Amino acid sequence: MESHSSTPSCSMNMLWNTQVVDTCIVFRSWHVSSTATFVASCALVAALGIIYEALRAFQRSLDARIALELVNAPGAIRLSLGNDADADADSQDGCTVARSTVSEGGSMRVPLVHRTLRATLYGAAVFLALFLMLVFMTYNAYLILATVLGAAVGHFLFGGTLNVDGLQGGDSKGVPCGC
Template sequence: MNHGDMSMPMGNTTCKMEMLWNWNIVDSCFLASSWHITNNAMFAASCVGAALLVVCLELLRRVGHEYDAHLLRQFQRQLRLQQAALAAATPANCCDGPLPAFATHYATFRASALQQLIRAIIHGATLAVAYIVMLLIMYYNGYIFISIILGAVLGKFLCDWMVVRLPYGGEGEKDERRASVGAAGPTGCCA
């Protein structure tokens, strides 16, 4: 008995599934019996679909990071408003004086239930797509594997464009600690 090759009867045709590295095209099946490849065009469409699935995975990862950054900006705006209101309410002749420069203070903000639900949905969708990609890889088909790698390259290129923000002038070394690395999409679809 060959454990690397499993054939499943699908009506009057056979669906080939191998658990060893293979280059099968016609009669390959992926994920379900309904995804049965009967010709080269269907297989090419499957390869393109696998690549686009990985691009969608990269896009979902980006959406998650962007949504978290959006929430952080909201929290920072709220903090600045609270600080401005506090400064306006503090009398000018306060005997306590300014806070020492070395003292670190923290403000804690928590995502609302709706914001956390949106974060959880994005995370769940990302995980679902990642597991589908993993299941496709587990068919050990060389063409699907190459398509997934190409999709990852394309997804990284489109949805994770590196942007580095470096301060210059002004306060010198103190500003170097505020350098940040982020990502910005080159197209409207991933921004």
């Protein structure tokens, strides 16, 4: 006589598989007990991929807004990462620009509020990326496909712009105040 356990068991595969029922995704509590819950789980994983790409796009746009705000701030001063003796600073119309650091990888100090927001978003992006990696590591072909499709759809939706000057190493300095 066969005895059946009333508790569902997770199947953990370390090889490529297409198992649907009794798959556990990341947590024992995310136990797939039917095809319908597996399809819903795949949809959720794809949505997480889309959210990850949206978060990355938001990070890029926030960084651009913060950089613009810093460059256009009255008395903006760039901190040189190189030799300070080369920082030929001019002051015109109350606007200070260190010309030598514009194309040499100069940087500007980011206020604490912005640094905190950037760090929080970065942490969320890392968490989501590693979570999706754990989903990927189920080695389930359908979950892998859902992860990749979600990221691709998210990139299509939120990656519609390119910084052409940045890619070409352009000399677009964006000098503030018309200096």
